Amino acid sequence: MVAPAPKPLVDSSPFPPAVVTGDGELVCTISSKENGRQKLTLKSGDGLEFDAVVSPIVDGTVNTKGPAHGGSYGFTSHLAQPAKGKLAGVGEVDIEHLETKVRVTMGRYEQPGGPGTELSFTSADMLQRGVYVEFAGRARSPRGETFAFRVTLGAAYGGSGKVKPADSSYNAPIASKMVVIAAPTMSVITTTTQRVP
Secondary structure: OOOOOOOOEEEEOOOOOEEEEEEEEEEEEEEOOOOEEEEEEEEEEOOEEEEEEEOOOOOOEEEEOOOOOOEEEEEEEEEOOOEEEEEOOOEEEEEEEEEEEEEEEEOOOEOOOOOOOOEEEEHHHEEEEEEEEEEEEEEEOOOOOEEEEEEEEOOOOEEEEEEEEOOOOOEEEEEEEEEEEEEEEEEEEEEEEEEOO
16 A cells, blocks of 8 residues: 655744735847746845746737837746746755736837837836836745745836737737836735645
């Protein structure tokens, strides 16, 4: 008779999640056909930093109303391979899971080549309440501690970006995107400890 495999138990911390803030810079280069890269670094404050290879854009769309009228884009992606990160108060961690959600609304943009060509924008073109960038996932320390995290970015105060639609339609798939955003960050960290009884 084969004994059943022990089930891992997850003991949540008896304390509420840690909520920490900082000022970060996100550099994201991604396309619909190839793996991309997302790098989040903190210029000040605390939270989570990482440098990750992510999957191609899963469901990206770009909406264009004309350069003077603005538009929006959004997409999701996930971790393509384990990545390295740094967590305040812990140090180096391995990023084991990462899901990305992005939605950016622009009040205006530039598109010299016309519909269907690459458009560009700056942080001043992004609506202050029109930026939502979220990273959610799980990390593990060298000591075996596990952490669930959710990191969000606030209104951008610096940076710029370029988005290339896949075609010239009003609502088009995203072919590729490159953006640098300087913005406040909020990291919500929950500590968990896996153990086998």
